[in-house]
Amino acid sequence: MTTTETTVSDAHGASGVNYLNADYGVRSWLFTKDHKRIGLLYLASITIFFALGGLAALMIRLDLLTPAGDLVGDETYNKLFTMHGVVMIFFFLVPSIPAVIGNFMLPLMIGARDLAFPRLNLASWYIFNLGGAFALWSLLSGGVDTGWTFYTPYSTMSSNTNVISAAFGAFISGFASILTGVNFIATIHRMRAPGMTWGRMPLFVWAMYATSIIFVLGTPVIAITLLLMILERAFHIGIFDPALGGDPILFQHLFWFYSHPAVYIMILPSMGVVSEIITCFSRNRIFGYSFIAASSIAIALLGFLVWGHHMFVSGQSVNAGLIFSFLSMVVAIPSAVKVFNWTATLYRGSVWLQAPMLYALGFIGLFTIGGLTGLFLATLATDVHLHDTYFVVAHFHYIMVGGALMGYLGAIHFWWPKITGRLYPEGLAKIAAVIVFLGFNLTFFPQFVLGYLGMPRRYHVYPDEFQILNVLSTAGASILGVGYLLPLLYLVWSMRYGPKAADNHWGAVGLEWQTTSPPPTNNFEQTPVVTGEPYDYRDPVEVKDVA
Amino acid sequence: MSQRAISIRTYLIIFAALMALTAVTVVSAHVDLGRGNVVLALIVAFTKAVLVITYFMHLRYGTLISRGVLVAGVLAVALLMFLTIDDLRTRDTRTYLPFVGALDGVRPPIAPVPPHPPLE
Amino acid sequence: MHDAGAGVVHGHAHQFDDAEQQYEASSLGMWLFLAQEVLFFGAVFATYAYYSFLHTDAFEAASNHLSLTLGTINTVVLIASSLTMVFAVHQAQHGGKRAQIGWLLATMLLGTVFLGIKAYEYTHKFHEGLVPGALFTYSGPDAPQHQLFMCLYFVMTGLHALHMIIGIGILATLCVLAQRGWFRAGYYTPVEMTGLYWHFVDLVWIFLFPLLYLIGRH
Secondary structure, X not given: OOOOOOOOOOOOOOOOOOOOOOOOOHHHHHOOOOHHHHHHHHHHHHHHHHHHHHHHHHHHHHHOOOOOOOOOOHHHHHHHHHHHHHHHHHHHHOOHHHHXXXXXXXXXXXXXXXXXXXXXXXXXXXXXHHHHHHHHHHHHOOOOOOOOOOOOOHHHHHOOOOHHHHHHHHHHHHHHHHHHHHHHHHHHHHXXXXXXXXXXXXXXXXXXHHHHHHHHHHHHHHHHHHHHHHHHHHXXXXXXXXXXXXXXXXXXXXXXXXXXXXXXXXXHHHHXXXXXXXXXXXXXXXXXXXXXXXXXXXXXXXXXXXXXXXXXXXXXXXXXXXXXXXXXXXXXXXXXXXXXXXHHHHOOOOOOOOHHHHHHHHHHHHHHHHHHHHHHHHOHHHHHHHOOEHHHHHXXXXXXXXXXXXXXXXXXXXXXXXXXXXXXXXXXHHHHHHHHHHHHHHHHHHHHHHHHHOOEOOOOOOOHHHHHHHHHHHHHHHHHHHHHHHHHHHHHHHHHHOOEOOOOOOOOOOHHHHOOOOOOOOOOOOOOOOOOOOOOOOOOOOOOOXX | OOXXXXXXXXXXXXXXXXXXXXXXXXXXXXOOOOOHHHHHHHHHXXXXXXXXXXXHOOHHHOOHHHHHHHHHHHXXXXXXXXXXXXXXXXXXXXXXXXXXXXXXXXXXXXXXOOOOOOOO | OOOOOOOOOOOOOOOOOOHHHHHHHHHHHHHHHHHHHHHHHHHHHHHHHHHHHHOHHHXXXXXXXXXXXXXXXXXXXXXXXXXXXXXXXXXXXXXXXXXXXXXXXXXXXXXXXXXXXXXXXHHHHHHOOOOOOOOOOOOOOOHHHHHHHHHHHHHHHHHHHHHHHHHHHHHHHHHHHXXXXXXXXXXXXXXXXXXXXXXXXXXXXXXHHHHHHHOOOO
């Protein structure tokens, strides 16, 4: 593990041609049908959106340094947290792992040459960016202040901001998700290599399948919801207008029917990534393969049954509240199953603390905290106290940032040698991972306390006694920002100056590691035939090229 | 492709059945069956849908997964409808309803809250 | 792969191993897309069901604003178009160019008739002051709920009509491809997939018609 020799594998394809150098020029990228290039196109897009959303977060945290709300005005503050939510959810988290890592790795992992519908794949990237353009237009022409949830009647009747363009942007981006989901499910069903039975598929593929179920069944509902809201605002037809006998709560039902499963869209892929990383970096078979696979599907399905837990205090009936509260407890079970199985995988493993593993271990801890705090919110009585406070903000940031985003960073690092054929600087990466972990906890743990003490969310004026916790949170956010900036810098640096990577830098098991780094355009010289079990780490695998 | 052909004759029979069912639903709409009207109309609509899906869309010879996909979609819509209407059905008229008089005739009004006892 | 000039050479797209796999994948892909459409229309149907539960009597009364005759004619027209579509798929697999184009055109024609009747209905509603929003002039009992009903009517039938317009466009493209001799027993996937889409649009109307047009006639 401490060797400093670097032996470069000579198996970069017979002629050294891979998907990156197979063709040059902007046109070869913008009109590509190669799933790997499309994955990288998505990487570029979502990185830009992440920067935008992050900028909004920076402004929010700066404003919250003082209790008087004196950095930005009230309306501007409303626009900042709205843009932060809209951009981070619709244009970063939802596509992140599926559209970047999923697009790139799914065909490789199942031994296919590409996805089932490559042109639909490219179309989805363009549709995504078209949606992003509308959201950007909304931002540049004054912003939107309804909150990312676009609740009526404020969004339809009272708000004077660019609601329609923002909602329309989210509406359009949904179609990109749907196409991705259709592509993934068809591919997984019909294009697995010979010998790759369902029970031999990598758990990341199971995670992509479960996520795609939600893409296909959930996204159309938000599409209609946003469309109805836009029509009501634009043409004053009152679908949700009480004066016509409409019901604003129906908007919330329709909105959350998608938006709750959407959070599983955002977490399931990360869970799949963690399964891949934990096995490789503990050199152990995954504990309970079928339970983890089944739990992914269970989360996808059960996730459709719990949306009303966002509406306990909205005016929804207590009866409905009871049903949704109970079901929300049930949906926690498959997530817990995963955490137990990952932990059991570590037991008696040979743990190797490289950067991807640091992110995966961080995920397990932080996701557990986030998930457990969700139970406070799922309980009707405590939710009355905690709803719309910073407790909720902390809860979902623990899952989305401490969970999903760390899973994403772990995935990027884990597969970086495969994607680029280069190694990132491991020492710096470890430092960055620790910075992210520390910065994250300093940012968001105080928010649990703030929320419990009663500080409402979406307010930038607060009582003086909350200032110390807010200052801690902002301090943490600045550290977190550094932690995110570092990978951006060294990953870009490594694309040109990083040492060349071997085909299987980590000594991992999986079809994607049986081909060159970077892979050729058609992925494999010959279609692989699968005979072994997944995660067959019984026999020690030689590792070359350890930095 | 691996696809059994459905004969022209079968298609015409299904078409005739669809026309007959359309006639049934239009005629029965004029007969007062109370709540039964909607139920009957939905039964007819579902029957027509099954015929179209099975024969015109060839799902009779379709794969298990194709059928599963369709069923999943239908179940998800049913779920959405059921839970949202169930919320509406069990709303407390004292705390929130979209407008005055909502749920009149759907469920009996809840007894008014007794006045709060005077504080000591 | 498709040599328009000298007749058609059919292989399969490079990511597939053979034509059979391509057909199976395309079929599953289309069913997944239709499942998504079920949810898309289903959400509006759920909205309609919710409000229908809340305003049962008013919605039944409002339904009488719609023309039963035109709705019934449209139902017959659309089901007939499904029949012609089924024949078009059959011909794509077994028949020649002329039969294929003939049945595709018949489907397009029936679809256009449907849209024409719809357009007539919409203009009629406009003249009757039943278009929701600023132009709504109905002032009978439960006028707000009638307006809500009309909102749902326009949204549901409007989305349906949009899907039909797209479908007719796709059918036109198929006519062009059929003219170039693309479809025969070994390859008729695009026609079959379009058929699935077209039948789905018919299915939506099969539910729209009783729920919008028939609930208040008794």
